[in-house]
Amino acid sequence: MKGSSAQVSSDFKHDIVFSDLNYAIDGKSLLEDVSGRFEGGRVHSILGQNGAGKSSLLRCLTKEWHPISGDIRFNGQTLQDQSYRELALKRSVLPQNQELAFSFQVEQLVMLGFDAQGLALNECATQLDDVLEACDIRHLAQRDYLTLSGGEQKRAQLARVLAQIWPQNSLADDAFTGKWLFLDEWSDGLDLKHQVCLGQLLRQWSRQGLGVVMILHDLNQIMQWADQCLLLKAGQVHSQGDVSTVMTPANIEAVLGVKVGIWQPQGSAVPMLFPLQGQR
Amino acid sequence: MRNTRSLWILSTALLLAAGLSLQSGSVVLDWQDIWTGLSERQSLVVWEIRLPRIVMAALVGAGLAVAGVSLQALFRNPLAEPGLIGVSSSAALGAVLVIVLGGVLWGEVQSWQMSLAAFVMAAAATVVIYLIATRKGHTDVALMLLAGVAINAVAGALTGLLITVSSDVQLRSVMFWMMGSFSGVSWQGVSLMGVVGLIVLARLLSLSRALNALLLGEQNCLHMGYALQSLKWQIMGLSAVLVGISVSLVGVIGFVGLMVPHMVRLWVGPDHRMLIPLSALGGAVLLVLADWLAKSMMQPAELPIGLLMALLGGPFFLMMLLKRRGVGL
Numbered sequence: 130m131k132g133s134s135a136q137v138s139s140d141f142k143h144d145i146v147f148s149d150l151n152y153a154i155d156g157k158s159l160l161e162d163v164s165g166r167f168e169g170g171r172v173h174s175i176l177g178q179n180g181a182g183k184s185s186l187l188r189c190l191t192k193e194w195h196p197i198s199g200d201i202r203f204n205g206q207t208l209q210d211q212s213y214r215e216l217a218l219k220r221s222v223l224p225q226n227q228e229l230a231f232s233f234q235v236e237q238l239v240m241l242g243f244d245a246q247g248l249a250l251n252e253c254a255t256q257l258d259d260v261l262e263a264c265d266i267r268h269l270a271q272r273d274y275l276t277l278s279g280g281e282q283k284r285a286q287l288a289r290v291l292a293q294i295w296p297q298n299s300l301a302d303d304a305f306t307g308k309w310l311f312l313d314e315w316s317d318g319l320d321l322k323h324q325v326c327l328g329q330l331l332r333q334w335s336r337q338g339l340g341v342v343m344i345l346h347d348l349n350q351i352m353q354w355a356d357q358c359l360l361l362k363a364g365q366v367h368s369q370g371d372v373s374t375v376m377t378p379a380n381i382e383a384v385l386g387v388k389v390g391i392w393q394p395q396g397s398a399v400p401m402l403f404p405l406q407g408q409r
Numbered sequence: 410m411r412n413t414r415s416l417w418i419l420s421t422a423l424l425l426a427a428g429l430s431l432q433s434g435s436v437v438l439d440w441q442d443i444w445t446g447l448s449e450r451q452s453l454v455v456w457e458i459r460l461p462r463i464v465m466a467a468l469v470g471a472g473l474a475v476a477g478v479s480l481q482a483l484f485r486n487p488l489a490e491p492g493l494i495g496v497s498s499s500a501a502l503g504a505v506l507v508i509v510l511g512g513v514l515w516g517e518v519q520s521w522q523m524s525l526a527a528f529v530m531a532a533a534a535t536v537v538i539y540l541i542a543t544r545k546g547h548t549d550v551a552l553m554l555l556a557g558v559a560i561n562a563v564a565g566a567l568t569g570l571l572i573t574v575s576s577d578v579q580l581r582s583v584m585f586w587m588m589g590s591f592s593g594v595s596w597q598g599v600s601l602m603g604v605v606g607l608i609v610l611a612r613l614l615s616l617s618r619a620l621n622a623l624l625l626g627e628q629n630c631l632h633m634g635y636a637l638q639s640l641k642w643q644i645m646g647l648s649a650v651l652v653g654i655s656v657s658l659v660g661v662i663g664f665v666g667l668m669v670p671h672m673v674r675l676w677v678g679p680d681h682r683m684l685i686p687l688s689a690l691g692g693a694v695l696l697v698l699a700d701w702l703a704k705s706m707m708q709p710a711e712l713p714i715g716l717l718m719a720l721l722g723g724p725f726f727l728m729m730l731l732k733r734r735g736v737g738l
Contacts, residue, residue, distance in 0.1 A: 193631060217634025228547065228626045230485055231679035241625065244618050245633040289625075293633060 142205045143169025143307050143340065145190060150199035152185055159185040160196070161364045167357075169204070169307065169340040172331055174351045174372075176344075177361035178385055183344045184225065184313060186361065190342065191222050191311050204307055217245050220309035221293040225317075225344075227286050229274060235285045236261070236270040242292025256295050263330055264288040265323060279318045287315060287327070299337075306338030313344045328354040348389070348402040352376060360384045376402065412683050415676065419690035426694050427463050430701035434459060435709060465594040466700040467693035468602045469659055470669075471610065472651040474692025477666020478684055479613055482620045483539065483644045484548045487671055488729065491652045492663030494553060495560025496534045500649075500656035501586040502564040502571075503530030509575050520657070524601065528653030534560055535645045546627035588715030589660035591700050598658045605654055609647045610689060616643065617681035624679060662715045664722020665692050671729065 145167040152160040160182045167173045167190075175183045188194040190201060192208055201208040204219060221242070229238075239260055243253045250257070261267040264284040269277065274285055290312075296304040310331075316324045331341055331354060345351050351358055351372060358375050360367040362384045368375045378389050381402065388405040432438040436454045438447075447455060473491065480489040480496075491497045507526035511518035538560070542553035565587065572583050584590075613620075619635040631637045655662075669691040670684065677683045696714075699721070703712040 191632060193628060212634075213631060213636065214634045217632065222629075222632040224626070224628050224632075227629075228485065229624060231487070231624050232674065233624075233679055237678065237680060241621055241633070245622065245635075 141202065143338070144205070145169075145201070145203050145309070145340070145342070147190065147201045148199060150186070150189055150196045150201070152182075152189060152194060152196045159364055160189065163199070163361075163364070163366050165359055165366060165369050167340060167342055169309070170305075170335055170338045171356040172335045172341040172343070172354055174343055174345050174355035174358045175361060176346075176348075176351060176358055176384065177367075181361040181384075182364040183361055185364075186359075187222075187311055187313060187342065187344060191220065192216060193222075217293060219294070219307060220311060221290045222311040223287060223290045223313060223315055225313040227282065232273045232275050234270070235266055235272050235274055235277070235288075238274050238285055239288045239292050242289040243295070245293045246295075253295075256297070256299070257292070259299055260288045260292050260295055263291065263327075265326065280320055280323065283315070283318050284323060287312075302337060304337045305334050308338065309340040309342065311342050314346065315343060316345065316347065316350055324350070348376070348381065352399045352402065372399075378402070412677060415683070415687055416690070419687060419694060422694045423467065423690060423697065426697040426701065427467070430463050430466075430697055430704075431455065431459050433701060433705045461596050461599050462591045462594045462700065463697055465599050465602060465659065466591050466696040468599065468606050469591075469655040469662065470665055470692035470694070470696030471689035472602070472606045472655050472692070473662065473665040474669035474688040474695075475610055475613060475666075475685055476648040476651040478670045478681070478688050479620070479644045479648045480535070480666070481670060482623050482681070483641060483648075484542065484550070484553055485624055485626065486548060486550045486553070487674070488550060488554065488667070488726075490664065490667040491531075491648065492661065493561075493667065493726070494534075494538050494557035495564060496531045496538070496649065496652050497656055497661045497663065498561045498564040498568070499534035500527035500531040500653045501661050502568045503527040503653070504657040505568050505571050505580060505586060506530075508580050509571050512575070520598065521601070524654045524657040527657035528649055530564075531653040531656070532646060532649035534564075535649055539641075539645065584713060585660045586656075587661060588713035589662040589718075590711075591659055591714060592704075592711060594659065602654055602658060605650060609650050610685070612643070613647055614682075614685050616640065617685060620644075620681040621679075660715065662696070662718055664718050664725065665695060667729070668722055668725050669695055671725075 148164040150160050150163040151158070163182070163186060175186060177183050185194065189196045192213065203211060236257070239257060240250060243257065258267070261270055264287050266281065266284050266288055269281060269285070274282060277285060290310070294308045294310070298304060315327070319327070328350065335341055343355070355372050357370060358372050359369040360375060360380060367384050368380055378391055381387070381389050389402045390405050391400050391402055393400045432440070434454070436451060438451055438455070442451060477490050480491060480494070481487050483489065503526040504523040507522055508518050511522060538553060538556050541556045542548050542550070568586055569583050572580050572586070619630065619640050622630040622633045622635050623640065627637055630640070670688050673684055673687045673691055677687060699717050700714055703714045703717050706712055
């Protein structure tokens with residue numbers, strides 16, 4: 130594999146390691162010998178064209194789909210041996226599309242996440258408040274989910290997903306150790322303020338031990354928030370590694386089929402990528 | 410607290426409705442008589458005719474409303490109702506089938522055999538509708554309703570055909586199976602519906618949190634740690650038990666599972682921990698009242714209960730459809 134991670138920690142206790150994953154539907158191969166490793170406590174991104182296998186990989190890693198062959202170790206144990214009940218306490222998943230058609234209040238919706246942890250309302254009042262605050266939906270707590278705007282609905286669902294793995298004391302240095310968030314295009318539909326705010330929070334929680342695996346299409350969001358990136362092309366791994374080493378114009382052109390330029394703006398810690406084709 | 414208050418309100422309403430129904434009928438019964446002691450004739454009417462009938466109406470109402478709630482969670486849509494999607498008419502077909510076949514094959518047909526056959530057909534119809542309407546965890550509601558129309562047509566026609574060609578007295582009338590009736594209810598039937606219904610209700614109530622998660626979609630339900638496959642099988646089986654037994658005992662009564670859960674949701678929201686008990690009570694109140702109306706409106710004639718429910722439920726269904734116009738089903 131090109132550009133493997135430089136730092137390899139000695140134990141795999143909080144990592145997701147997957148090797149030679151194959152998955153196919155109706156004879157069409159979606160994943161071919163996909164191998165890689167996501168370290169706990171870091172933010173990982175998956176990049177690729179539509180149909181490159183990003184969501185398929187996410188579904189295999191969350192045990193929604195069972196790969197035809199290959200091995201997945203989640204937090205040091207075989208994924209297949211861990212029940213959904215056990216997994217729900219360690220990892221939470223935000224799918225790309227939501228289909229809720231019933232009038233839950235926002236607060237009720239978020240409580241469903243704590244319910245999955247087995248917590249009742251009187252046991253998690255402060256935690257509920259933390260989560261509402263993080264997603265900036267406290268002022269919407271009593272509103273009917275179905276009457277919210279698209280971006281507000283997204284934040285409410287994000288809060289529910291967070292609630293499922295939210296720790297007792299979210300301020301502790303290792304509050305999120307061993308926990309994972311899988312996010313399929315979480316920033317889609319959010320306004321810039323909330324994108325930036327939640328991106329920062331993801332980075333903060335990752336320093337407290339949270340592992341994040343997210344699918345994003347915006348190259349610069351990956352540059353800003355991800356530590357590592359896995360590039361997928363037609364169901365195969367093109368490269369994986371630190372963002373600074375794999376997010377090169379050459380790799381991106383190979384994977385996305387678009388020439389990009391790279392530019393280091395003044396006052397920005399990370400370089401920007403922008404398409405060179407299709408400009409006016 | 411608001412939730413406990415709603416439970417009290419509906420329980421009181423149920424008692425009042427039962428009282429109302431208890432004293433109405435061709436044998437006059439005053440409240441005074443109840444205190445001073447009933448005549449032999451009155452006592453017979455109360456214990457052998459009116460009381461079992463009222464208890465049965467309450468149990469069937471509760472069962473059908475909760476069957477609606479659970480099917481609505483399975484299909485993630487408030488329009489899923491055992492009558493509309495063909496589960497009830499399939500149950501009726503099952504009961505009629507076993508009477509005709511049983512008459513030929515093994516003679517006298519027991520009432521539990523009818524209930525079992527009705528349950529099997531109800532479960533089969535639910536599975537078929539689910540397989541038709543839900544793909545990759547997403548339900549196509551239009552497909553669900555249209556498949557229901559088709560199943561209703563076929564099951565209704567076959568039921569009518571069997572009744573027409575057979576002369577078995579146990580078959581009763583086409584009217585009974587299509588429109589339902591609480592007349593001639595026995596304590597034996599009440600105890601079957603009561604024991605099985607309460608067990609099923611308790612089981613569904615214990616699945617409340619999983620049912621809540623299922624409203625978020627099958628994918629989310631799985632990721633929140635609930636056993637999705639087993640949950641779906643349990644919903645299909647348990648709702649078929651409720652529909653199957655009630656149809657085998659009192660025929661097809663529509664719209665209870667549509668109207669009651671919808672109104673309860675408007676009142677307390679979609680959380681199943683409250684939705685299930687309140688829908689059970691609400692369904693009981695609705696059918697006890699409807700049965701009282703059916704038997705007292707045109708005395709001494711009796712209106713078929715299903716006809717009354719269709720009169721109420723049809724416009725209600727249309728209203729729900731109109732509300733969804735523009736947003737899709």
